[in-house]
Amino acid sequence: xxxxxxxxxxxxxxxxxDSAVRLxxxxxxxxxxxxxxxxxxxxxxxxxxLKANEKDIVAARRHDLSEAMIxxxxxxxxxxxxxxDALQTIAESQPVLGRIDEQHTRADGLIVQKKxxxxxxxxxxxxxxxxxxxxxxxxxxxxxxxxLLKGGSDAAHSNAILGQLVQGAxxxxxxxxxxxxxxxxxxxxxxxxxxxxxxxxxxIPRGGEGLIRxxxxxxxxxxxxxxKGLCHLYIHADAPLDKARAIALNAKVQRPSVCNxxxxxxxHEQHAGAYLSDLLRALTEAGVRLRxxxxxxxxxxxxxxxxxxxxxxxxxxxxxxxxxxxVASEDEAIDHILxxxxxxxxxxxxxxxxxxxxxxxxxxxxxxxxxxxxxFNDGGELGLGAEIGISTTKLHAYGPMGARELTxxxxxxxxxxxxxx
Amino acid sequence: xxxxxxxxxxxxxxxxxDSAVRLxxxxxxxxxxxxxxxxxxxxxxxxxxLKANEKDIVAARRHDLSEAMIxxxxxxxxxxxxxxDALQTIAESQPVLGRIDEQHTRADGLIVQKKxxxxxxxxxxxxxxxxxxxxxxxxxxxxxxxxLLKGGSDAAHSNAILGQLVQGAxxxxxxxxxxxxxxxxxxxxxxxxxxxxxxxxxxIPRGGEGLIRxxxxxxxxxxxxxxKGLCHLYIHADAPLDKARAIALNAKVQRPSVCNxxxxxxxHEQHAGAYLSDLLRALTEAGVRLRxxxxxxxxxxxxxxxxxxxxxxxxxxxxxxxxxxxVASEDEAIDHILxxxxxxxxxxxxxxxxxxxxxxxxxxxxxxxxxxxxxFNDGGELGLGAEIGISTTKLHAYGPMGARELTxxxxxxxxxxxxxx
Numbered sequence: 073x074x075x076x077x078x079x080x081x082x083x084x085x086x087x088x089x090d091s092a093v094r095l096x097x098x099x100x101x102x103x104x105x106x107x108x109x110x111x112x113x114x115x116x117x118x119x120x121x122l123k124a125n126e127k128d129i130v131a132a133r134r135h136d137l138s139e140a141m142i143x144x145x146x147x148x149x150x151x152x153x154x155x156x157d158a159l160q161t162i163a164e165s166q167p168v169l170g171r172i173d174e175q176h177t178r179a180d181g182l183i184v185q186k187k188x189x190x191x192x193x194x195x196x197x198x199x200x201x202x203x204x205x206x207x208x209x210x211x212x213x214x215x216x217x218x219x220l221l222k223g224g225s226d227a228a229h230s231n232a233i234l235g236q237l238v239q240g241a242x243x244x245x246x247x248x249x250x251x252x253x254x255x256x257x258x259x260x261x262x263x264x265x266x267x268x269x270x271x272x273x274x275x276i277p278r279g280g281e282g283l284i285r286x287x288x289x290x291x292x293x294x295x296x297x298x299x300k301g302l303c304h305l306y307i308h309a310d311a312p313l314d315k316a317r318a319i320a321l322n323a324k325v326q327r328p329s330v331c332n333x334x335x336x337x338x339x340h341e342q343h344a345g346a347y348l349s350d351l352l353r354a355l356t357e358a359g360v361r362l363r364x365x366x367x368x369x370x371x372x373x374x375x376x377x378x379x380x381x382x383x384x385x386x387x388x389x390x391x392x393x394x395x396x397x398x399v400a401s402e403d404e405a406i407d408h409i410l411x412x413x414x415x416x417x418x419x420x421x422x423x424x425x426x427x428x429x430x431x432x433x434x435x436x437x438x439x440x441x442x443x444x445x446x447x448f449n450d451g452g453e454l455g456l457g458a459e460i461g462i463s464t465t466k467l468h469a470y471g472p473m474g475a476r477e478l479t480x481x482x483x484x485x486x487x488x489x490x491x492x493x
Numbered sequence: 494x495x496x497x498x499x500x501x502x503x504x505x506x507x508x509x510x511d512s513a514v515r516l517x518x519x520x521x522x523x524x525x526x527x528x529x530x531x532x533x534x535x536x537x538x539x540x541x542x543l544k545a546n547e548k549d550i551v552a553a554r555r556h557d558l559s560e561a562m563i564x565x566x567x568x569x570x571x572x573x574x575x576x577x578d579a580l581q582t583i584a585e586s587q588p589v590l591g592r593i594d595e596q597h598t599r600a601d602g603l604i605v606q607k608k609x610x611x612x613x614x615x616x617x618x619x620x621x622x623x624x625x626x627x628x629x630x631x632x633x634x635x636x637x638x639x640x641l642l643k644g645g646s647d648a649a650h651s652n653a654i655l656g657q658l659v660q661g662a663x664x665x666x667x668x669x670x671x672x673x674x675x676x677x678x679x680x681x682x683x684x685x686x687x688x689x690x691x692x693x694x695x696x697i698p699r700g701g702e703g704l705i706r707x708x709x710x711x712x713x714x715x716x717x718x719x720x721k722g723l724c725h726l727y728i729h730a731d732a733p734l735d736k737a738r739a740i741a742l743n744a745k746v747q748r749p750s751v752c753n754x755x756x757x758x759x760x761h762e763q764h765a766g767a768y769l770s771d772l773l774r775a776l777t778e779a780g781v782r783l784r785x786x787x788x789x790x791x792x793x794x795x796x797x798x799x800x801x802x803x804x805x806x807x808x809x810x811x812x813x814x815x816x817x818x819x820v821a822s823e824d825e826a827i828d829h830i831l832x833x834x835x836x837x838x839x840x841x842x843x844x845x846x847x848x849x850x851x852x853x854x855x856x857x858x859x860x861x862x863x864x865x866x867x868x869f870n871d872g873g874e875l876g877l878g879a880e881i882g883i884s885t886t887k888l889h890a891y892g893p894m895g896a897r898e899l900t901x902x903x904x905x906x907x908x909x910x911x912x913x914x
Contacts, residue, residue, distance in 0.1 A: 093855075319911075454904055466612050480891045482859050487865030492868040
């Protein structure tokens with residue numbers, strides 16, 4: 073695998089590029105059949121896949137990778153079944169290509185349409201999790217794009233077998249060259265890949281901050297990536313305690329290491345008393361360490377509390393730690409989020425529709441959760457089947473990216489000999 | 494004006510940025526009223542505007558600017574009236590903000606919506622044409638964005654009066670700080686402006702290739718720009734001569750210097766004979782010099798013809814010159830466009846719906862004109878009222894950009910205490 077050279081990379085990129093042109097002539101039913109065939113192959117070959125994955129896990133243990141890393145690397149029967157379900161959802165979802173987003177007819181009879189077409193070739197660079205290969209391939213096929221996938225060397229065996237399986241399964245329906253798997257190699261090859269202007273149209277890196285920063289620095293191709301998630305939960309004066317507590321626990325505790333978990337909770341000061349005590353106790357009992365502001369500190373302090381310092385409000389803990397602040401109004405909550413937020417996901421628990429509307433209007437985060445947990449900001453949960461990545465910039469896409477986000481719109485005008493006057 | 498420093502630029506950018514946050518709380522009727530007030534002010538102050546513009550024209554003549562440049566710089570009563578009409582169209586057009594692009598309700602009752610929000614602060618860097626200031630301001634207001642405008646020094650007087658007029662007219666409805674006009678200064682300031690990450694969200698350069706290339710090299714903010722337009726017209730075997738001739742003339746001759754004029758005409762070889770002679774004669778009589786392929790050359794040569802050389806197929810003449818090639822089929826036309834095109838605009842004159850569909854499926858240009866002139870690929874013609882720019886890359890926007898292209902979508906999920914399981 074170390075024999076894979078820059079020339080080999082170029083050859084695969086050119087094959088993907090040529091294939092992207094041919095892909096435009098295929099139909100939705102071909103794309104659907106290809107995705108369903110991959111799903112069937114995934115189930116049929118699960119024993120072989122798990123065997124290959126086991127080799128990666130053995131190697132990972134030999135290299136003393138952390139248990140968290142090994143968990144990300146690991147495929148299981150049930151994870152393969154979830155993957156198969158995601159493929160089914162993507163295959164059956166509404167077509168994104170050929171859709172007419174807008175249409176009008178001018179007074180002179182010229183018909184103006186805005187229609188969706190693929191971007192071309194998507195390059196995905198990912199670490200560890202081999203299921204990313206399947207999710208991204210399915211979304212690329214659905215959206216009529218070719219895809220170049222470069223995984224991490226930790227998952228080399230898993231990625232190799234999944235790549236072969238995908239290409240074999242799709243071949244009866246759409247060109248197998250439209251999915252290209254780059255054998256996991258050194259970072260140098262990644263840096264070459266992100267410079268292939270004219271062959272790749274968009275780079276989506278999925279991995280740690282280090283990988284993303286390095287790619288953003290070296291890329292000549294547009295990159296859509298994901299920065300930090302410093303998510304907030306605001307509990308308004310009229311919020312019922314049971315709902316606020318359930319959402320706070322879900323948003324902080326269910327999976328603290330992910331970007332859509334909350335890091336700061338803002339509570340209306342009207343709740344300073346039994347309501348707040350109950351809420352905070354539920355969190356500490358769930359193992360959450362609290363960093364509380366001065367006002368709350370005065371009400372306690374209780375065990376599991378620490379005094380928040382200035383930098384707490386700007387910290388993405390990614391751990392069972394939560395900063396908590398009392399606010400005098402929704403305006404103070406909004407100002408806090410505007411100052412400290414990362415535009416990722418913010419939740420509000422509130423009954424007053426006017427306050428909810430104000431919260432929505434004032435904040436430009438990629439996802440707002442109204443009387444719901446921030447944890448719903450996820451491609452699978454939001455109905456995309458899976459996500460090819462998450463964008464924290466507003467250009468092109470904002471939030472989880474599904475098949476639709478791998479397309480663009482163009483104008484098609486239809487006349488009967490129309491000329492411009 | 495030469496006193497305008499980097500600190501002044503920063504101050505204006507910060508004012509725009511702060512204003513963008515406040516803008517999110519305004520309503521469609523405020524935006525509509527602001528645009529209509531600018532329209533009224535434009536008409537009411539036309540004498541003063543033309544007087545200021547005259548100063549720029551006098552200075553331009555003193556500096557020996559070309560007549561084409563002076564024409565771009567010049568405002569007239571009728572141009573002001575067209576501008577006013579564009580403002581009316583933008584003000585009255587469908588709101589782009591708050592629109593729900595997609596919505597579904599999950600089985601558990603969670604409502605998932607995709608809603609449009611502004612990008613934030615748009616930076617527009619433009620040359621000569623002062624009307625750009627008005628068009629871009631109106632589109633920014635419509636889409637809820639703040640805007641930073643930096644024009645060329647040629648139009649300094651015109652831009653100054655238009656900037657004052659805009660801010661004065663809009664002030665009763667939305668914050669005047671949301672439109673900031675940078676006094677025309679040196680290019681150094683432009684290079685500073687495109688590095689203001691965190692204050693400006695998107696840069697749109699409008700001007701010559703030199704300006705655009707320089708900005709793309711220096712920018713740290715995303716840039717959406719416009720590359721070359723090597724547009725094609727394909728005349729199929731079944732195309733009626735009268736329509737083909739009218740479209741060819743319109744697409745080449747009406748305004749040869751613009752990006753949506755055609756540079757190459759591909760004609761089905763079935764037309765080699767009287768049809769082709771008539772078509773080519775109409776073009777030469779309109780002053781077009783033809784660069785014809787070998788097969789056509791054998792049919793003549795006639796006066797006004799030259800033999801095309803290889804590089805002709807890759808040349809954007811921006812002049813009354815047209816390369817012409819005979820093709821054996823629509824497939825050959827498509828292959829030619831795929832090889833030589835710039836993904837800008839391609840037209841087909843054809844009656845066969847199957848051939849039209851094949852043309853559409855195979856080509857990924859930003860605009861296709863079916864039995865219509867390529868000249869329709871223009872924001873005004875396509876119903877956007879005006880365009881803030883044209884994108885020749887597929888990311889975020891493709892083709893003319895109106896108010897909608899200055900927005901993004903984000904998820905809003907609404908529950909009743911929903912948590913993720």
